[in-house]
Amino acid sequence: MHYSSMLPEVIKLADEAGTRVLHIYQSDFKVSYKEDESPITAADVASHETIVKGLRNISRDIPILSEEGAQSPWEERKHWRRFWLVDPIDGTKEFTQRTGEFTVNIALIEDGEPVMGVVTAPALKEAFWGIKGEGAHKRDRTGRIHRIYVAEPPSTKRVVASKNHMNDETRNFIRALGPHKTIQAGSSLKFCRIAEGHADLYPRLGPTSEWDTAAAHAVLVAAGGDVRKLDGEPLQYGKEDVLNPHFIAAGNWYF
Template structure:
């Protein structure tokens, strides 16, 4: 598959889902809770339906793993060399708190790595997309599209962190490994995108995330010249039996955790 040739269709699907998500966001929506106490709204399920139907129109033979359709047995998933990875609404807490910093995410995973990603922030009217090895772009709230690239490193590192998940382990990592820094807070997968567009330098995540939380935005970041490493300096891998990610650090290419 030539990813750049299907990318416009994927963006269109993500835009369609984002319109529905924004409509629900602007309404008097109700919040329910899953078994793990994470919130879910009608936006999650509506976006899931729109995206899965749209991706099947693009490629009927490529399987889909979505947060809202994740109960696919490992015996089936372990044979997937290539699959779509979807988070219909990442940052549901930001959605329910009405911060605007939630995103719609679609990634293509091939041989355990994200190779294409689309991230849209409906309330902020921002969109990001990229194909690894071919570059990344951002569409601003006026509709203008810009090519984006990670920034060159600065003396004082701009550290982007979660508003809802800035835990003591992450704070300790920042103090020990990065020293003097400027803290930039952002929600959902936008943390990766802030690095991709050069507005931040590094995002350490020493807390739980799942593959669908990171796949699309990691693809955008990698397409923009950045990278994501686990704490032992290895690439963040996808298509695992356990969809929980290990702790990781996202950054421009200047930073490495390798010994």
């Protein structure tokens, strides 16, 4: 499959979803809560609807798994060699707190690996995308597009951490690294800050789901980084349980 031929359409689709999200973000929106007590807004639903409709037009034969969609049973999903993995809005807390650090995420998974990913941050006017083996790019708030790479091994590690999900296990891990600088970021932007060389390491020792990480994982890999479980094995997608194990995202120098 020629991922590069689909990429412009996927970027356009993520931008369209981001436009709908921003319209709601700038309004007096209401926050509801799902069964797991995670927040959801009309923006999550609007983004989901836009992306799913668009992906079906791009590739009718590739199934879609979205956080806000009806979940296909494992008996069906276990046969998916290739599928789209979507988080219509990652960082709904950042959205509701109006920090701007929320993202729209679209990934293509093949044989358990994220091979293409698009991440947009509509409120920040930033976008990131990458294809495994073909490099990663950023579009900044001026509209300029440039190639991005992870940083060289640092003398003092810049550790990016969650604003809303820091726990004692993560604090202890970071403390054990020795001299470091902590950078806070929301949503999947933590991966993207590493991909563009503005941070070095992201330990996630708390719960995430596959759709939270896949698109930015693809961007980071394309920029020269990786995401691995604590045992050093690659973080995989398309499992029966969509929850991720604990992981570390970093430049390849770390592993």
